[in-house]
């Protein structure tokens with residue numbers, strides 16, 4: 001028996017995700033009302049173009065281009081427009097009018113999160129964002145609530161479906177990056193501007209959100225080290241496979257102590273070699289997975305669809321039910337806890353393992369010379385594989401060396417690579433990849 005008045009829900013955006021949210025809400029409205037204890041009335045859907053094709057059949061009379069009027073008088077506003085503006089303006093307008101807000105907009109949260117959370121706190125409203133990281137996978141609520149009493153040490157995640165899809169296609173079918181990206185776009189994984197995926201911006205935004213939440217500190221987007229997959233070649237992918245690895249774009253958020261003893265936070269995104277038998281290597285297609293290492297809970301893994309309209313709509317509707325229940329039950333909003341103020345450590349503070357591929361002269365003394373360069377910079381070599389190359393492009397006999405290191409600091413590794421590049425026995429540094437998950 002529902003006694004509470006209907007809650008007015010405004011939806012901003014009816015694209016890949018928004019259209020599915022609207023369709024599910026209209027289809028399952030009565031069932032959701034039972035779960036909430038109040039009816040959920042979709043009062044309108046703001047779009048740019050009333051005549052654009054939609055991925056779901058939506059009642060024409062719900063569509064409007066007047067987002068401002070729609071927000072006025074709504075209890076809950078769902079922002080699925082994407083981009084920074086006018087999404088930021090609309091969210092602030094909604095919060096300031098006392099509405100709770102749900103968003104999947106990681107770009108906005110990573111850029112203007114503190115301002116938005118502050119605005120929510122001021123008026124006692126809630127800002128929910130489960131869909132902003134890893135699509136359908138519940139990861140925000142576990143970090144926000146379930147692990148609130150624990151100490152998160154490290155998060156290692158595949159958080160961008162598009163790049164995982166691309167790398168997976170390159171590994172499994174030999175497709176080029178461009179071919180695989182075209183398919184990811186058709187499937188609705190890719191951002192409107194897919195360089196946001198390929199160049200690691202999307203993953204960096206998610207890393208900033210995860211690190212801020214996990215370490216209760218503000219981790220600005222600019223502090224996230226970012227490398228994308230644009231430079232990853234089929235040759236590197238094949239070489240990784242031969243060596244027993246797969247290449248994955250990883251987001252890593254870590255609480256660590258640097259060489260000077262400063263405790264801080266590192267958030268970074270880069271393509272890394274992951275051992276083929278590691279669980280992350282088995283994350284295929286547009287799927288995402290997030291590992292969390294926590295002091296008391298130990299290792300946790302979350303896996304599922306990281307992108308896609310329908311899948312992401314599930315996370316949005318979960319937030320909607322949570323927000324609506326709070327309206328029915330009442331009580332103040334719970335402010336985001338971001339007051340730890342841990343320093344953000346630079347990339348030079350991190351340590352990991354590396355795999356360096358070199359084209360070198362194939363002549364006596366070369367190995368000794370290269371070993372000396374590693375020793376000089378304090379980087380310990382763990383494995384070395386040599387293969388001899390021949391062909392018209394080689395004027396002198398050339399060999400390829402694939403060198404795996406023990407754990408080394410980023411700064412020592414950078415110095416080693418600079419010395420290798422300058423060495424007369426090295427024709428070129430073919431690639432440097434970090435190795436994670438060993």
Ligand SMILES: NC(=O)C1=CN([C@@H]2O[C@H](COP(=O)(O)OP(=O)(O)OC[C@H]3O[C@@H](n4cnc5c(N)ncnc54)[C@H](OP(=O)(O)O)[C@@H]3O)[C@@H](O)[C@H]2O)C=CC1
Pocket residue numbers: 012013014015016017018046047048049050052065067079080081082083085086104105106107131132135188189190192306307308309312
């Ligand atoms: N796609 C995915 O798999 C995932 C997406 N997200 C996030 O969810 C959000 C939505 O993504 P997605 O659905 O893919 O985006 P789309 O680009 O497919 O859809 C955006 C929607 O917003 C509308 N819109 C854009 N600007 C305005 C404006 N100024 N005024 C009114 N309406 C506007 C568009 O209207 P019109 O249709 O008329 O052009 C469109 O309906 C983004 O923040 C994205 O990062 C999060 C997780 C996964």
Ligand SMILES: N[C@@H](CC=O)C(=O)O
Pocket residue numbers: 132134135159160161162163189190191197202306307308
């Ligand atoms: N473009 C994103 C969509 C979800 O956040 C991705 O590929 O993961």
